[in-house]
Amino acid sequence: MDSTYDSIPIDDVSLQLDAEISTLQSQISALKTQRSIQTSAILTSRSTRATLARLRSSQKPKYQPTSTLPNDTDPLLTTTKTHLQHKQENLYRACGTVTTFRIRDPDPYAVDGGNVLGIRIDVSSNGKFIRPYYVMLNKPFAGSELLRVHRHTVPPCIPLAALAENYLPTGKGATGISSGNGSGKKAPGAKTQDIRKFVRALRKEVVGYHNRISVIKGLRREFRLDEKENNKGKGREKVISDISAADAEARQVRIEWVDGRIGRFTVDEGGSVVKAVVMGEQGRDGEVERVLVGGMGGVGERLRQVIY
Amino acid sequence: MSAISVPTTSALRSSELIPSSHPAVVKILNRLSRPSLLSLALDWLDERNQDNTAPYLAEEGNEDEDEQDLYPPALSLAELREIYTDIQARKGSKRDVLDRILEGDWRDGITLYQLAMADMQYLYDHPSSQKWTALKIVRLASEGEQPSKSKSIPRFHPATFLRNLQKEGLPDVKAHYNLDRHPTLPLLLLRIFIVESPYNTSLALSSKQATTFDASKTFYVAFPDDSPFIYVSLNTATGQPVSRSDNKSLRRLTLEGIPKAFSRPRERYKLESTSLSSRNLDALVELRGGGRTNAAGGGWSVYAEEKKNGGDNPLEIQPPTPESDIDELQEDMPKGLKRRRKDDDRVVKRRKMVAKGRFGNTALPDDGKGIERLDIRVDDLFPSRNAEAVEDDYPLADELDLGVTKKKQSGRRSTITFELDKHDDDEDSGEEWRPDIRLTFIGHHVFSGIRQLVEAGVVDGEKMPGWMTGEEGVSVGVVRDGRIRGSKGSGM
Numbered sequence: 001m002d003s004t005y006d007s008i009p010i011d012d013v014s015l016q017l018d019a020e021i022s023t024l025q026s027q028i029s030a031l032k033t034q035r036s037i038q039t040s041a042i043l044t045s046r047s048t049r050a051t052l053a054r055l056r057s058s059q060k061p062k063y064q065p066t067s068t069l070p071n072d073t074d075p076l077l078t079t080t081k082t083h084l085q086h087k088q089e090n091l092y093r094a095c096g097t098v099t100t101f102r103i104r105d106p107d108p109y110a111v112d113g114g115n116v117l118g119i120r121i122d123v124s125s126n127g128k129f130i131r132p133y134y135v136m137l138n139k140p141f142a143g144s145e146l147l148r149v150h151r152h153t154v155p156p157c158i159p160l161a162a163l164a165e166n167y168l169p170t171g172k173g174a175t176g177i178s179s180g181n182g183s184g185k186k187a188p189g190a191k192t193q194d195i196r197k198f199v200r201a202l203r204k205e206v207v208g209y210h211n212r213i214s215v216i217k218g219l220r221r222e223f224r225l226d227e228k229e230n231n232k233g234k235g236r237e238k239v240i241s242d243i244s245a246a247d248a249e250a251r252q253v254r255i256e257w258v259d260g261r262i263g264r265f266t267v268d269e270g271g272s273v274v275k276a277v278v279m280g281e282q283g284r285d286g287e288v289e290r291v292l293v294g295g296m297g298g299v300g301e302r303l304r305q306v307i308y
Numbered sequence: 309m310s311a312i313s314v315p316t317t318s319a320l321r322s323s324e325l326i327p328s329s330h331p332a333v334v335k336i337l338n339r340l341s342r343p344s345l346l347s348l349a350l351d352w353l354d355e356r357n358q359d360n361t362a363p364y365l366a367e368e369g370n371e372d373e374d375e376q377d378l379y380p381p382a383l384s385l386a387e388l389r390e391i392y393t394d395i396q397a398r399k400g401s402k403r404d405v406l407d408r409i410l411e412g413d414w415r416d417g418i419t420l421y422q423l424a425m426a427d428m429q430y431l432y433d434h435p436s437s438q439k440w441t442a443l444k445i446v447r448l449a450s451e452g453e454q455p456s457k458s459k460s461i462p463r464f465h466p467a468t469f470l471r472n473l474q475k476e477g478l479p480d481v482k483a484h485y486n487l488d489r490h491p492t493l494p495l496l497l498l499r500i501f502i503v504e505s506p507y508n509t510s511l512a513l514s515s516k517q518a519t520t521f522d523a524s525k526t527f528y529v530a531f532p533d534d535s536p537f538i539y540v541s542l543n544t545a546t547g548q549p550v551s552r553s554d555n556k557s558l559r560r561l562t563l564e565g566i567p568k569a570f571s572r573p574r575e576r577y578k579l580e581s582t583s584l585s586s587r588n589l590d591a592l593v594e595l596r597g598g599g600r601t602n603a604a605g606g607g608w609s610v611y612a613e614e615k616k617n618g619g620d621n622p623l624e625i626q627p628p629t630p631e632s633d634i635d636e637l638q639e640d641m642p643k644g645l646k647r648r649r650k651d652d653d654r655v656v657k658r659r660k661m662v663a664k665g666r667f668g669n670t671a672l673p674d675d676g677k678g679i680e681r682l683d684i685r686v687d688d689l690f691p692s693r694n695a696e697a698v699e700d701d702y703p704l705a706d707e708l709d710l711g712v713t714k715k716k717q718s719g720r721r722s723t724i725t726f727e728l729d730k731h732d733d734d735e736d737s738g739e740e741w742r743p744d745i746r747l748t749f750i751g752h753h754v755f756s757g758i759r760q761l762v763e764a765g766v767v768d769g770e771k772m773p774g775w776m777t778g779e780e781g782v783s784v785g786v787v788r789d790g791r792i793r794g795s796k797g798s799g800m
Binding site: 040041085087108111129153 | 460461463533534535536537598599600601602603604607608611612614620621622623624625626627665666770771772773774777779789790791
């Protein structure tokens with residue numbers, strides 16, 4: 001009983017202890033991640049692999065060739081192998097950006113025995129890889145190689161359905177993946193599925209979308225739209241009051257000036273501004289409009305030149 | 309009040325007053341709880357809202373106060389704000405607050421805008437008070453033209469949209485539109501309040517006839533951000549049997565107006581069903597929103613969800629560590645009943661793993677994304693002795709003409725029955741007997757319930773068909789051969 005009463009007055013001590021424990025725990029987890037990184041680095045280094053292979057070969061003669069006794073270095077070698085595989089996969093993902101993998105559909109009633117082809121599209125934005133986009137394809141048509149999009153994680157602002165219709169037609173007369181043997185026997189009007197073109201087009205859309213988004217973000221940063229107005233007097237005064245995407249695909253961008261002018265420009269697939277309209281109280285502002293048209297990446301710089 | 313009231317097609321103004329004693333006003337405000345009512349009153353007293361929600365204040369110089377006045381008018385907004393903040397801190401009944409609002413500070417009347425705010429507040433307080441149906445906005449193909457998938461999402465510009473929607477309204481019906489941003493979800497909510505009167509002045513609102521305007525003529529449309537879908541609320545208000553058919557036609561007219569309001573020259577839209585309706589807006593945003601989760605439900609959600617500390621990144625050095633292998637556990641499965649008790653926790657763990665594999669991180673009991681009703685029609689062949697000989701050559705759903713629906717003359721039918729029967733086609737009615745089996749799952753989170761059944765071992769998680777995991781993202785569907793028909797990877 002006494003101990004429970006004692007614990008009430010020393011509440012701040014227990015709080016202090018709690019804080020200490022939590023810092024220690026975070027330290028532990030940090031150290032753990034560091035250890036795992038080091039392990040992986042050591043295991044995948046060439047010299048380690050060479051050493052392990054040498055050890056293995058030196059140990060081998062001691063045992064009978066049929067012996068099933070595990071070797072000392074075996075677990076190490078297998079981990080090395082998985083780490084190496086993972087490293088290679090990462091390399092493909094980072095540089096090739098489109099990778100494929102196989103999935104088993106957990107649904108026991110899935111078509112084609114549950115075989116699913118997964119396509120992973122890695123996109124980087126602002127120097128970071130964001131969560132990859134996945135498209136899962138299956139073959140729902142018995143006796144045919146036709147692919148169809150089964151599941152995907154592509155947001156609706158990327159026209160996946162239109163691309164699939166274009167490059168992976170499943171309607172009547174559609175034929176399987178073009179095997180590259182020429183189009184000699186292709187019937188007129190028949191559509192061919194082409195997964196390479198599909199993926200290429202999809203990746204282009206995804207990357208274009210993220211580039212547009214990041215340009216808009218950059219513009220907002222450039223004109224200090226997200227900052228709190230606490231450092232008054234410093235720097236230049238605010239000229240533009242808002243820059244934001246006007247539609248889901250970020251194809252149209254809206255600019256609002258402090259003096260009431262409103263502008264809008266459209267961006268084409270290649271990332272260049274094709275049309276721009278700026279309306280002020282005295283009608284259209286031709287000078288700014290002309291300046292806006294051009295590459296989307298340089299909009300901020302060109303705007304700056306007009307303003308300042 | 310203006311001298312002459314002329315019928316027009318324009319909308320009702322937000323500042324139009326309704327008498328405080330009107331039964332509809334009392335009804336709408338009475339639904340709110342005391343804290344909501346008070347925060348609403350404080351919102352009305354905000355400087356920015358004064359155009360539409362100004363309270364009754366004592367005029368300066370006018371000192372002859374009515375001694376009988378239970379709620380003497382305040383002198384300034386600040387004073388009133390103080391009064392309401394005081395009431396907020398005190399305890400008391402809702403009745404007092406309501407009386408103060410209706411007979412005291414807003415004795416002149418409640419504006420349509422205030423009414424809309426009250427309704428919205430009720431909607432936020434009771435998120436499941438409306439049943440929402442998700443509809444897809446699709447390009448309308450002209451005759452002879454192949455319907456093609458549109459490349460872009462129809463752009464939603466609130467002001468233009470409302471102006472176009474007004475044009476679609478009937479001239480003898482006036483509506484008040486109020487747009488509001490949902491506090492937590494990426495949604496824009498449109499409240500349409502319909503008044504059956506050709507006038508857009510206070511004349512329309514002074515009538516005390518119940519049919520002219522009542523709370524049941526309120527419709528909600530939700531516009532999720534960056535998404536080709538909209539959610540419309542079905543009217544759930546019961547009662548008033550007289551005006552029900554009226555309401556239905558009003559609702560239909562409003563619905564028909566929406567795609568037209570979206571349309572532009574050379575770009576026409578129509579609405580298409582997506583077989584999903586729910587009371588839960590969170591679930592709808594998850595399955596028909598602007599994010600990645602539209603076509604990756606159930607177990608596939610692991611590919612869509614954002615992981616902590618940037619997992620699934622090509623720069624991640626650590627190879628992913630599978631939490632536990634199901635196959636590994638399978639080998640150790642107890643064979644006989646004798647050992648079952650001993651390995652019970654292992655069995656439970658295995659079931660949990662299976663459930664995780666099938667459901668991913670969806671359908672958790674507390675994720676707040678549950679649909680409350682799932683209607684399924686099982687359209688499988690009746691198992692006969694030579695079941696193996698059944699050929700698997702049914703036409704795929706996208707080759708079927710879903711537009712052809714069989715018209716049955718069987719009186720009133722629910723929308724769900726209609727939706728389920730829509731997939732009926734005559735061609736295979738003769739071949740074998742397909743019993744008409746309909747399953748309805750009802751609960752506040754249907755898929756979470758199924759997941760719990762899997763974890764409890766009631767449902768075999770491995771033999772369970774995919775539609776039971778909710779990965780198709782529909783609430784109404786026809787199942788054939790274990791798969792929802794016509795579902796081409798939802799979201800497509």
